Amino acid sequence: NLGVINIPVNVIVVYSNSNENISDAQIASQITVLNDDFRKANNDVNQAPAEFSGVAADSEITFTLANTFRNASSTTSWGTNNAVKSAYPPVNPETHLNIWVCNIGGGILGYAQFPGGNLSTDGVVCSPQYFGTTGYVSAPFDKGRTMTHEVGHYLNLRHIWGDGRCKRDDFVSDTPSSDGPNYGCPSYPTVNCRSNDMTMNYMDYVDDACMYMFSEGQKERMRAIFAPGGARESMLP
Ligand code: ARG
Ligand code: ZN
Ligand code: CA
Numbered sequence: 001n002l003g004v005i006n007i008p009v010n011v012i013v014v015y016s017n018s019n020e021n022i023s024d025a026q027i028a029s030q031i032t033v034l035n036d037d038f039r040k041a042n043n044d045v046n047q048a049p050a051e052f053s054g055v056a057a058d059s060e061i062t063f064t065l066a067n068t069f070r071n072a073s074s075t076t077s078w079g080t081n082n083a084v085k086s087a088y089p090p091v092n093p094e095t096h097l098n099i100w101v102c103n104i105g106g107g108i109l110g111y112a113q114f115p116g117g118n119l120s121t122d123g124v125v126c127s128p129q130y131f132g133t134t135g136y137v138s139a140p141f142d143k144g145r146t147m148t149h150e151v152g153h154y155l156n157l158r159h160i161w162g163d164g165r166c167k168r169d170d171f172v173s174d175t176p177s178s179d180g181p182n183y184g185c186p187s188y189p190t191v192n193c194r195s196n197d198m199t200m201n202y203m204d205y206v207d208d209a210c211m212y213m214f215s216e217g218q219k220e221r222m223r224a225i226f227a228p229g230g231a232r233e234s235m236l237p
Helices: 024-038 083-087 145-154 216-224
Strands: 005-015 061-072 097-101 110-112 124-126
Touching: 005 024, 024 061, 024 145, 097 145, 110 145, 124 145
Parallel strands: 005 061, 005 097, 097 124
Antiparallel strands: 110 124
């Protein structure tokens, strides 16, 4: 048992205008959401229907802001091809989660790299409008859940529909099979692949206010990468 795992975080802000140069308060609000969501301390988890509330998990992972870096740039949209990471390399990615906050463009909220990839591109990218809960944020993605979702990927979680039809797996047994993402704020039950979708899972595509849990199986999958031989073992002190 690894106990509570703390992950130090570097936030790399890259801005082309003053809105994108988000405040320290906005950054702090995002760290708070990550800590609440990964420790099941979010005040909306009680909305989980009885079918799923029993597997809503405290992942026992916490986040501490280590450093904030601010960079002015003339680039107004960075896309999803890791360009921002070449321009502003991650700092100590073997021990720190690096988060780039920059305008991605194209309606993309954020993107992440799975464990086991190149250290020079390791981390998560998020557009400033979807980062944190205060300041330059935009509904319905203004509750910091884009980062909860992307850090889920960074810690090895797949989308709950397995990015494919019913038989495609997310390698987690307590997330019911589905055949595609849900959007907006679906009502319960939403049936796909002959079972009720866990639409309120952070690894679906619903609005921020309508996702509020990881499952026990997801917790196990995330924590496995910190065990001896795991892809993020080096992050432990
Ligand atoms: N990578 C996904 C996207 O950009 C993130 C979805 C996050 N969902 C959310 N409700 N914040 O579309
Ligand atoms: Zn995703
Ligand atoms: Ca599953």
